[in-house]
């Protein structure tokens with residue numbers, strides 16, 4: 001994206017946190033170093049921890065070295081970037097902080113030409129969102145001051161339908177919907193965007209993209225990591241809340257939606273919502289047919305012995321939290337009727353991989369009588385991470401005098417074809433928010449719908465009488481029961 005000259009100031013609330021350190025400032029730096037960050041810009045960090053502007057800059061420099069895609073090329077360039085960083089200490093619960101932020105913004109805006117464009121980033125624990133939104137409203141910071149004012153709200157956006165609705169209401173009382181950017185960083189990933197290009201900039205896939213040709217879809221988001229230092233947070237979340245409600249359902253919608261009229265926020269959000277409406281509601285009496293949960297025990301991941309979830313710091317020894325969740329969803333519309341969509345996500349799985357696999361029907365009749373065994377149905381696999389790319393499997397004759405069949409892959413790898421490392425998701429999403437493009441963000445109604453869809457599963461799993469999550473060994477592909485869950489339709493989980 002070419003650089004535009006659009007002045008803006010970004011205020012990060014929660015700037016002493018992990019997200020700012022590992023994602024936000026490294027992404028802003030990489031954009032700046034790649035000459036795509038609009039200028040002139042200012043970045044104001046804020047948190048309760050005391051720090052001077054110089055200290056904040058020093059910390060951010062270390063962070064950029066460690067985490068940014070683009071390493072600082074020279075002191076000069078870094079110094080120019082760092083001169084735009086400042087820090088305003090204060091408690092986001094204290095209204096006085098917002099007066100200080102307003103004063104800092106006015107001083108910056110007064111020192112350069114152009115309108116007062118402001119991007120506010122809520123990067124604190126979600127328990128503070130309500131207070132922050134209230135304070136932004138009361139202080140007047142939410143109101144545009146001659147330019148635009150936007151707010152980015154981090155995940156998790158609520159923990160169920162009611163809390164997401166309440167949060168939407170609070171936001172709606174202070175901001176207009178077009179000012180609100182609910183981030184789902186999965187949507188900023190290059191390969192996720194490529195899914196849309198694959199579908200809507202090629203003609204060969206669209207005729208196949210329906211129930212007549214697709215037998216089954218599998219969406220996998222597997223992590224090799226456990227809960228690390230976030231045991232306490234994870235106890236309250238679990239895989240269904242942390243990953244399924246947002247990332248995996250977003251992927252399903254992008255995969256299943258009808259072509260939007262244009263690649264703009266309104267049409268894309270409308271089409272994604274239609275998919276949400278078409279997903280068959282989950283019958284509370286048949287939860288086990290639609291959903292399965294698991295929890296990792298001790299095991300080996302990438303050759304290293306690791307403890308089980310219940311032995312992790314901050315986790316109850318009798319915890320029932322799901323570290324693995326699988327769903328079988330049906331999209332009841334003309335395009336997808338009868339095609340099962342299998343979604344699974346888990347921690348401490350065999351390896352870190354996110355992919356979408358579309359399995360096509362078998363050939364209606366096999367004329368190669370002698371060796372039908374070697375032929376698998378065609379499969380299109382979109383690899384989201386790592387090793388971004390896609391592969392299509394086709395049947396081929398194996399060399400030799402006999403007519404033997406095998407399956408070969410037509411493989412495209414981003415790294416090999418385009419060379420450069422793809423930008424981080426946060427780079428794209430931050431840039432879009434500055435440009436006022438919310439296409440890759442989540443709209444209020446989508447978020448509420450996603451929570452409402454999963455409500456029966458969350459309720460069932462929260463019951464004291466609910467069965468324990470199935471155990472799986474860390475480093476495996478999930479509980480053995482998940483195999484029976486999928487084999488009811490005659491299928492099997494892929495081992496990516």
Ligand SMILES: NC(=O)c1ccc[n+]([C@@H]2O[C@H](COP(=O)([O-])OP(=O)(O)OC[C@H]3O[C@@H](n4cnc5c(N)ncnc54)[C@H](OP(=O)(O)O)[C@@H]3O)[C@@H](O)[C@H]2O)c1
Nearest residue numbers: 014015016017018019047048049123124125126154155156
């Ligand atoms: N970390 C990630 O990679 C990641 C990824 C996706 C989404 N997120 C989301 O992004 C948000 C921030 O995550 P994080 O990992 O950066 O969290 P974090 O490391 O816990 O930091 C959050 C920030 O909030 C401030 N804070 C914490 N408790 C506070 C309190 N009681 N009152 C006022 N301020 C408080 C902290 O600074 P002070 O203590 O100095 O005030 C810190 O700057 C969360 O909603 C998280 O779910 C994070």
